[in-house]
Amino acid sequence: MFSGKKISLFQHCQPTVFALGIGHGFSDAAAGFLMGSLAHKADFTQTAGVVMLYNVLAFGGQLPAGIWLDRMGKYRAVSLISLATMILALFFSGSNVWLFTVLAGISSAFFHVAGGGTTLMSFPQRSVFVGIFSAFGVFGLALGGWAAAMQWHWITYLLITGLSSVLLFLIWAKFPLNQQVSTPQKEQPLLDTHDYVMILLLVAIAMRSAVWNFIQLIYTQQYEWLFYIALAAMIGKLAGGWLADRFGARLYTLAALAISIPALSWGYKKLFWLMLGTGLLQSVTPVSVTALQKVFPKMPATVSGAAFGLAIALGGVIPLSAEFYFLPQLILVGLCVWGLYFYAFKLHKTLYNS
Structure with missing residues (x-):
């Protein structure tokens, strides 16, 4: 049972998590706008190099x-500095493209782990947050790219x-107490169950990210459809976290994925199916993060970096091309x-029932 003081702290952290979520939206919108604007400022070769640099830094x-x-353990300070760095990148957007790319990439990387880590510390195992x-x-x-x-x-x-x-709101907002990681135990010669769960979850997130990247690739020139896809993804993440907490992570994840893939396969026919499939696919994101947190409960920022960064980066290098058609490859x-x-959730259950 939580003490009354701890429950009160959690309640006070709710506005902080909401503010971090809104800050996440503005930060990614700024990054999308900066990267999207490169098409009007640089040639193709320079643009490709700059985008690659941003992805390496940001993810x-x-x-x-x-x-x-x-x-x-400086979650508040890093959140504030990363937002200030993104503001600085916007100020330099009219000058050197390499400079604002480095600033935006570093800002994005640190804000994701600071915001995600704060959320996981404030509300452990709560997918909704x-x-x-x-x-x-x-x-x-999506909005930032569209504006560009x-x-x-x-x-x-x-x-x-x-x-x-x-940034001004977060200066006065309540943050959870700083947390230090536990001292690493002596390295074991073989992989244990924790490692297998982590590997399976990271590969699963990466594969899901590859499908998400492919869907965006297909509709690159259809900005209106990309807007609706992004809207569906946002709603999916908001609803998916709540549904997973209510009905169970394993049941929700498997059901959502079972429906999303056929829906995405029919997405080229109707926007409704595309939005449904995208929303369900992205709705699994909160569950994936909290599942990883259960494996490494004392490393919230590291968990965020693995789920929002490493696995997404891996998904970006999985070779899916425009020739990769909807059926039957997408279903496979x-x-x-x-x-x-x-299998990840099966190992998860075995690990925490032992």
Whole structure:
């Protein structure tokens, strides 16, 4: 049972998690706008190099950033500094593209692990709050990219205002007490159950990310459909976290994936099926993060870096091309994803019943 003081602290952290979620939306919108604007500022070769650099920093940098943050325990300070860095990147958006790319990439990496780590510390094993933190990012990214494609330069001022407002709120917001990781135990010669659960979950998230990337690739030039896809993904993460807490992580995850893959396979026919499949696919994200947290309960920022960064980066390098058609290949990949989650949760249950 939690003490009254601890419950009160958790209740006070709810506005913090909401603010971090909104900040996630503004931060990803800024990143989407900056990266999308490159098409009007740089040639193809430079753009490819800049985007690659951003992905390496923003996604590949999350795991080392999370490990460092768990050891330092400065979640509030890192959240504030990362938001300020993204504001700085927007100020430099009219000058050197490499400079604002480095700033945006570093900011994104640290904000994801600081926000995700704070959420997991404040509400352990509560998928609904992970959904709140993660949901607004995908929608913000789509809106930022759309604004860049439309060359709405005034959006820069809106993004700076939004990021600044969240930053000011977080200065006074309640954060959970700093947490240090436990001293690492002596290394074992063989993989144990924890390692297998982690590996299966990371591969499952990566495969799911590959499907998500492919869906976005198919509709790259259809901005209106991309907007609806992002909206469905946001709603899916918000609803999926709540449903998983209510009906159980394993049951919800397997049911959502079982419906999402056929729906995505029919998505090329109707927008409804595409939105349904996308929403269900992305709704599994909060469950994946809390499942990883159960494996490493004292490393919240590291868990966030692995789930939001490392696994997503791995999903981005899985070779799916535009020739990869909906049927039957997509269903085959979907079955693989379903199987990975099935065995991951099976090992999960064995681990915590032993």
